[in-house]
Amino acid sequence: MRRRRSLASQLLVWQLVVVTLLLCAVGALTVVQLGSNFRSNEERRMLSVAENVAATNVVQTSMGNWRILAAPAETARSLSGASYVLIVDARRIVIASPDPAQIGSKLDTPTTALDGKAWVGTVDDSIEAHVPVFDEQSRKVNGMVIAGAIEPGLFVGALNQPVDVLRYLAIALVIGVTGSLLLARRVKNQTLGLEPHEITALVENREALLHGIREGVVGLDGQNRITLVNDHASDLLALPEDAVGRSVEELELNDRLRDVLTGRATGVDQLVLRQGAVLTVNRMPIEGAGAVVTLRDRTELLALQHELDASQHATDTLRAQAHEFANRLHTIAGLIALKEYDEVTNYIHQISSAQDQWRAEVSSSIGDPAVAALLIAKASLASERGTALRMGPDSVLGRVDEALSADLVMVLGNLVDNALDALSSLSTNGAGKWIEVGVMQLDDEVQVVVRDSGPGVAPELAEEVFRHGFTTKAASHGERGIGLALIRRACLRRGGSVSVTGSVFTARLPW
Template identity: 40%
Template sequence: MWSLRSPWSRRSLAGQFLAFQLVVVAVVLVAVAAVSVNQSTKEFRDVRGQRMIAVAENLASTPIVRERFADPFAAQILAPDVDRAVALSGAGVADLADPSGLVRVSSDPSRIGQILDLKDSGAKEGRAWFGDLDVDGVHSLAGQVPINDVNGVVLAIVSVSERYPSVWQLLSGAGERLLLYLGLGAALGMLASWLLSRRIKRQTRGLEIAEIASLADHREALLHSIREGVVAVNNDGVITVLNDSAQALLDVTPTAVGRRVAEVGLDPAVTEFLLSGEDGRAAQSDVVIVTGTRVLALNRRSATSQGQRIGSVTTMRDSTELASMQGQLSSHKSVTDTLRAQTHEFANQLHTISGLVQLGEFDSVHDFVGALTRRRAEISDAVTQHISDPAVAALLIAKTTLAAESGVALTIAPDSRLSALDPALATDVITLLGNLIDNAVDVSEGSREAHVTIHLDDLAGMTISVTDSGPGVPEHLREAIFARGVTSKPEVPGGRGIGLALVRLVSAQLGGMVDVADAPSGGACFRVTLPPTRLVDHA
C-alpha cells in the first residue's frame, strides 16, 4: 500500500532531529555570515567613503583642474589627471561636473553628458560629502567635493565613486580566520547533531514519535480506566500521576497533579502515608486508613528507573463496604461468643442441678434455680431500666456475660439514659458500642480490678462513653488508632485496627465525632458524640 505520509514524517525520530539540528546550524552560520557582511559593509563605507572624499579633494586641488574645468576641451585636457586619480586610489569612476550636475569630464567617456545624481549630496552647498549612489545602474559609494571661487560660489563638483564589493568579497575581506571558524563551526555542529541524534535514539529505545504517542495514550487510558486509585509521588513530594479513581477516593480534582502532597488538602493520615516513602522506607501493603467518609486500603511501592529511585507509587481501593461487613461479622461473632459463653455457663448449671437431683436435694435445687433466676433478672433490670431500645439492651446484656467470662466487670453508669431508636440508627449504635466494648474488654483483661463502665445519654444528641481499666492510650497515638490499621493482622500498635477505624467512619457518617482521653481512674475513655438530628424517639 502507498503511504500517505510525507517524506519528513516517514523519517525516524533520530533522523528528524538530525535534520532539524542541521537546519539550526545552517541558520546560525547564515546569521553569523550576515552579521559579518553587515560589519564589513559598514567598515567599507566608513573607510572608503573618507578615501573617496580625499581622492576627490586631491583632484579638485590640482591646479590644471581648477584652471581648465570650464574649457570646452576639458574632457581631453583633464582626462590624464582624472585617470591618474582613479588608478592611484583604486576608485571605479571619477567625474567632473558643473553645478547643475552635467558631467563635463569623466574617467569613463560614455558618462560625459550625463547628469550626476546630486539630490542627497552636500557638495552643491559647498560641503564635502560621501554616500550611496547608483552609477550606471551599479550600487556604489561616492565622495563629492565642490570647487569654489574666492567668494565660496560652487563652480564645479568632483565626484569619485567605487562600487560596493560582493558578499563573497566582503566575507573574504573579513579574513581567512572567519571562513575557517565558520567551517569548523559547521563541522562541529553537524558532528554534535549526529551524536545527539544517536543518544536520543538510545534514550527512546528506538521508538518513533507515533509509537511514543501511542504508548502515552495507552498509559493514560489504562491508568484512568482501572478501578483502583493510583497516586505517584516523586522524590520531592510532588504528585505526578493521579487517576480518576484516586481523585474520587481522595476527593481531589485533577489540578492536584504537579502540586506537593502537603498542599492538596488530603487527610493527614493519607498525606503522611504518601510522604513516608520519600526517605526510602520499605514498601507497605494493605495499610488501612480511615478518612472522614471512607475506609481506604493502601499499598505503596518504590518506583525506580535505570537503578535510580524516582519516587513511589501508591495504589488504593475503597474498603468502606468491606469494613462495614467486617463490623457486622464482628457483631455476629460477638453474639456467637456470647452464646458460647452462655452455653458453657448453662451446661455447668445443668450439671449442678442434675447432681442435686441425683442426691435428692430438691430444696437445694429450688434454691439454686431461684438464685439463677434472680441473677438473670438483676442483669436484665440493670440494663433495661436505663436502656429503652431493645436491640441496644440485648447487646449490653450479652456483652456483660461475655466480659464476665474474661474476668472483666461491665457496668452501666447510674445516670445513663437511652430512648428507643430508629432501627437504622440502632444498628449504627450497636456497631459503635460493640466495637468500643470489645476494645475496652480486651485492654482491661488481666488488669487490677478489671472493669469497663458504659455511659449513654440522649438528652442533647447522643453521647456514648466507654471507660476501661487498661493502660490507656499514649497522646501521640490517639489520632493514629482511629486512622490506621492493617487488614492482614487483627491488631496494630495502640489500637484494634479496623474496629476503632470503623467507629470513626460510622461516627462521621452520622455527622458526629469520636475522641479518646485519659479516664479519671486510669485507663482510657472513648467518647462518641452524635448530633440530635439523627435521633428518633419511639418511647
C-alpha cells in the first residue's frame, strides 16, 4: 500500500519546487541581463581600441607596408585585451593580423567603415568594431581597423562578472527552504496535526452525519446568517436553495420561528408551527461562533399523543358516567329505604327525561355517529364538573366521510376540553357555567363554533394562541397549546381556518 506523504512534507516539496522555479527564472533573467551588459561594454571597449589604432600617425601614413603596421596592431591587442586587431586596406585586403595566414586574404564582412562611418556589431561569435582610417593629407579612406573580442557563453560571461550570481542564488535557496520548513510547521500546528486525507475524511463524515440523521440541523454565525443546513432541516423549514449565507431575517419565516432561531425566545423544546407541521426546536449558543439549532417534527408524535388524550378523555368520561350513575343509585337506594316510593318514581323519571332530552337534541341535529357520540359523552364530563353543555340553535350536520368525521371529533373534543379547563377556575356553578356547541353544515364547509361563559381570550392574544401554540392555561409537563396547534393544523390542511373572538372559537373545515 502506497504510503501517504504528510502535509508538512507536501508543503515543503511544493514550496521547494516554487522557490526553485522562481530562482531559476531570476537566474535566467540575471544571466540574460549580464550578457546584455557584457556585450554593451565590449562593444564600447572594442570601438575605443579601433579608434585609437586608426588615429595613430603610423597607421595613417603606412597603409601599404604590412611590416610596419603589424607592430602597432599587436601592441594594441596586447594592451587592450582584445582577441584580435586587424588592419584592412581600401581593397578589403588584410595587411595586419595576429594570424599570419590571414594576411593577404580578402575580408568579405559587411561594414560601413570603408564609407567613412564606424560600425559596431557581432560577426559570427565575436564582437567587432570597424573604424575607418583616413589619409592624413587627402582625408580619404585608405582602409579600416577592426578590433574584435570573442564573445563567451552566457553563463561564462555571468561568472566573470563582479557579482557572484551563484552565491546569491544559493543564499536565496537557503532562505526559501527555511521559510518552507517554518510554513509547513505552522500549517501543521493550525490543522492540529491532521493530514490532508484525514481532514477530507472528517469533512466527508460530517457531511454524511449531517445529511443522514433524522433531525434537522441548522448552523448560524454571530450575525444569525445560516452557515450550514442539512436536507432534513431544509425540508422541515421549507428553505430556499440559496438559504446558506443569508440571514434568518431575510427568509420568509413566521415571527415565532425567527424568535427561536435568533435566540430571542429562550428555553428547551420550543414548539413552532411551520407549513402545517409542529416542530420542536432547540438552540445551543456557541461562544464566539454563533449557534447550532436542532429541529424535530413532532406532528406524528403529537397525533399519537392526541389519540392517547382521546383515550384518556374517553376513560374520564366513562369514569364520570360511572360516578354519576353510582350517585344516582345511592339516591334511589336511600329513597327506597325511606319508603318514598313516589319520590323514587319521580326521580327516575327526571333522570331519564334529562338524558333522553339531550340524546334527542343531539340525534336530531347531528347525523354523524362519531360526532354525536362525542357530544353525548362530553355532556356527562361537563355535568360532573358542574357545567351545562348545550347545542346551538342552528346546529345541523349530516353523515360525512371518515376523514372529515375524524377531524371534526378532534376539533370539537379539543375545543370543548379547552372550554371546560377555562371554566374550571370560575367559582359560579349551575347556570353560571355553560358551554354552547354549534355545528353547521354549509355548501362547501362545516363550521364549528364553541362558546362558553368564561372570560375569553384577550384581543392581543387572539393570533398568538394559534401562531405560537400557546393557550392561557398551563398544561401538563410544561407544554401549552397542543390542542390548539392540532386544531389549526387540521383546518389549514383542509384549506380552512380557526379564529377566536373573546370566548368564541370558530373553526372552518372545507369538504
